[in-house]
Amino acid sequence: MKLEVGHIFINDIQFASESKIENGVLYVDEEAVKAIVLEDEKIKGVKFDIAKPGESVRITPVKDVIEPRVKVEGRGGVFPGVIAKVDTVGSGKTYALKGMAVVTAGKIVGFQEGIIDMSGPGAEYTPFSKLNNLVVVCEPVDGIKQHEYEKAVRLAGFRVAVYLGELARELTPDETKTYETYGIMEGKEKFPNLPRVAYVQMLQSQGLLHDTYVYGVDAKRTLSTIMNPTEVMDGAIVSGNCVSACDKNPTYVHENNPVVHDLFEEHGKTINFVCQILTNENVYLADKMRSSDWTAKMCRLLDLDAVIVSQEGFGNPDTDLIMNCKKIEAEGVKTVIITDEYAGRDGKSQSLADADPAADAVVTGGNANQVIVLPKMDKVIGTEEFVTIIAGGNEHSHREDGTIEVEIQAITGATNETGFGYLSAR
């Protein structure tokens, strides 16, 4: 399966009377995007704002971050099964608006949303500070249940992203990248001497407010499965969860998954990137056993030499991660696992809630308990009301001088477990 991704660089976003993209500037008709959000009767009101890199702006509480894309050739549309109708995506041609994102914000569950600072020390911990962000702050109708509100905001973000992506349909991309994977036999013949490598992606799937959707299907009701890695570039996987900000995968990360991109970089050179394997992280222990059994079984069936396994979240998923690692290794397939750590504020505690000698190649996204002081910002988009209660904040978070002391788990994407971040030991 072959996909060309055309990049259209967006250097600025401005509100205007007509939505269009011209000379790298995205002009947004506020009334038009407002109408798109308010299509959902569960949303009472919406405010839009623009946050640019380097500004003294804090966005919080952040729910999701989405990169606008449009399918210009080939089957299906962006976000299949969610916005576009169900059809296999991942082939043909797709344009992506690079350098910008749609950020949805607003209180859903008081304690589980994140912070994006556009400048200062906090900005160094979130890759989304480097983007021009169109922020969508939704207000729900009264008496709505949190999971209904989550769904309404989730879908509103995708609708806005698809609307903006459509503006690029007739444009010429600034650059184009091509990604191609092959059938099992075809790949073996093409690269007979290269190790066969797959990417095992674990998806957050622990119930309402903790779910991920694959072609619109709730991942907790799925068996582990195989897909072409190019499918994620068309929005085949979307985020629907409100777990800790630092190590959840916003939709933007699924669209731009760095494990997928780095494996493609080596594809045909040092490895044969065979496929992506999706598996879930359910609460029920027998589900964990079944899903990890299936993942290991597929690794064997595909005659893989090695896999990279990425986790989403902390605690309970540590058990899935270790089960996957142990069982895949037992099939004779080498593993590298990617996780993050909750090693206490001093970094001295046991990092994971589970461990095994088979996990002898581990990449960490960083210690989510690390403490950081965020300066006062001139402007807050959303509300800081929840900073004291989001994961990583506490009653002392708001200090007298206006600064905020939090653990980096409060920052969106800070310890991302696909490596989509800046923390490094280099």
Next chain:
Amino acid sequence: MNTGFMIITNNPLVKEKLGEDYHVEYEELSYEDTLKKVQKMIFQGYKLLTHPLSGSVKPNETPYKSVMLSESPEGLDAQAMQIIASAIQACGKFQFKSDLYKPQVYADFQLVDYTLISSALPSAESWR
């Protein structure tokens, strides 16, 4: 009401929502003491059915915890003992702040714990 499983909880919302249809053992305990109660039952041979650290909600940040166990003892399970021990150990590395929130936050924590344990019900009902 013999479903083959029961829910150990300190979450009043779980008792309220699930107590009529399922075997719910509610007790007003701390998060850590709820895990210790579960640990004691695992030592008595009750089978651990759901992971005690669920939802990426960190221990000590939420006061509520619900865990599903078999309704009667089914024998000792080394893996379950290890999982519950790690979960109790994890309580120590998070700053305790469950007593610092506004009332609405407690409602949110109750809801999240309730939704997490509810997500296990379809699996439990098809298995037990």
